[in-house]
Amino acid sequence: MGTNRPNGSLYTNIKNRIATVEFGHPASNSFVSELLERLTAELNKLSENKDVSLIVLKSEGDRAFCAGASFDELVAISNLSEGKAFFSGFANVINAMRTCAQPIVGRIQGRAVGGGVGLVAACDYVYATEDASVKLSELTIGIAPLVIAPAVERKIGKDGLGELALAPTEWKNAYWSKEKGLFSKVYGSINEMDKELDIFTGKLAAYNPDALAEMKKVLWEGTEHWKKLLEDRAEMSGKLALSPNTKAALEKFKK
């Protein structure tokens, strides 16, 4: 059973030097601002924890991994500063994943959309199931995947980013993501994935933590300018979210 809390849930369990961070939201694990803030704070805290070698990022349930930005919050944006603040939540999470001292392994049990694809792309290694299709739906709601674009592009290149972003109604299956480099491994079921993930993370967490931390830095070399870049993108997305197109597209989600 997933959480029914409107602001979502976030739990961390630390065992054998592996921190497993699980987020959840009743609306298909979408992100409201508060949950984005909590995830950012948690990753920043874990980054300082010398007893943690590795982070596993997962979400609740056996359906969608993440539905991206909360439509309820998107539709409520009424000015530029609210828009920038909301999308900065995604910028901050991606920057926290990028700068976090430990490698992050993603556990993707189902579909990921919009900002959810950004989170997957910001993981350092990704375990997924065959149900983990991805889609960048942003154009259909009058915005664009601007904040998450650098993370997605870093994994699958500009062409892959274009293939996703310019076909916003098209799901790409898990094998497409594997071929492009978004996923590292794909399994037929959640059980199978979890079994292999346990073995993989157990081995990884036993290696020299300093070596893992140095490798993490190397993997993200060249992204030092992302703090400002993603903040600028958050402002651009915030501006787009004010457009009549977005308001009209999201009207049906108004509660």
Ligand SMILES: CC(C)(COP(=O)([O-])OP(=O)([O-])OC[C@H]1O[C@@H](n2cnc3c(N)ncnc32)[C@H](O)[C@@H]1OP(=O)([O-])[O-])[C@@H](O)C(=O)NCCC(=O)NCCSC(=O)C[C@@](C)(O)CC(=O)[O-]
């Ligand atoms: C995720 C699946 C595949 C699950 O598909 P499913 O498992 O079949 O579930 P569902 O579609 O029945 O959804 C379950 C419930 O979650 C709700 N729901 C679903 N998504 C959201 C959402 N985002 N915000 C708020 N509510 C959402 C949905 O409306 C429904 O509510 P109910 O009818 O039960 O009351 C499907 O629900 C889906 O495709 N959702 C649309 C997700 C989407 O388009 N997200 C894009 C968000 S925009 C974004 O992230 C912008 C960003 C950050 O990238 C911008 C940038 O980078 O600059």
